[in-house]
Amino acid sequence: MADVFLSVDEVSKSFGGLTAISNLSFQVPERSIKAVIGPNGAGKSTLFNLITGIDSPSVGQIRLGGRVVNGLKSNRRAAMGMGRTFQTPQIFEGMSVLENVQVGCHLRGRAGWLDALLFTSRSRREEREMHDRCLEILEKVGLSDKANEGAGDLACGELKLLEMARALALSPQLLLLDEFAAGLTRNEAEHMMKLVREIRDDGVTVLLVEHDMHLVMNLSDEIVVLNFGEKIAEGTPEDIQRNERVIEVYLGTEV
Ligand SMILES: Nc1ncnc2c1ncn2[C@@H]1O[C@H](COP(=O)(O)OP(=O)(O)OP(=O)(O)O)[C@@H](O)[C@H]1O
């Protein structure tokens, strides 16, 4: 069995009197694609916020590669290899497509501020390498012909690809995708699905929240189902589609 890369251990999160996540445990094996699904208000976004460090659990632990990350800020988690995309793309509209990807690269750069200030050969070499790598990433997601265009001019599907490119620029080991297919056409969603598979095959562990069941069932190795903050099922897409509790509370007759 593959090693566990992300582990959520007996995590609960309350907002005042409301329990958004209740005693939740699950693991994501290295180099696998796991999906979190559940009806509106089930706690999916809250869970992502706990994993990425935007918020912290009331109880329980989050472990990344065996290390407890509770209490670490989002930027520290990003530097540890946690990349993410947002449901609403967080793009710098005044910058070019390439510059937006370079922002992701800089979070991982080794040259310090002194190197940058003195424009040392180390910082120059690093800049050149970053530039080439960011172009390669744009090539991978299919946006290289737009590298020098303004990010503000991109269409919705292209913005989602740009977000993906920027997350990849971090060289993530874990990629968290929040509704990455929302607003995409069927063709764009298929392209995205192929891309996520390639990213996994390159060695990245993927956790995604997604409402598009066709995509979830076709892409995921395993699925966790939440309802009112509780895990009601976990298993392969086949297990989940057959699970009576899931059909009752969530899937209805759609799948
Ligand atoms: N910051 C907050 N303060 C108070 N309550 C919150 C907060 N964030 C989330 N909640 C509540 O926690 C519950 C879970 O919300 P969450 O946004 O995690 O659900 P979700 O599964 O992402 O839903 P959706 O599919 O609609 O995006 C909801 O009842 C929500 O109102």
Ligand SMILES: [Mg+2]
């Ligand atoms: Mg949500």
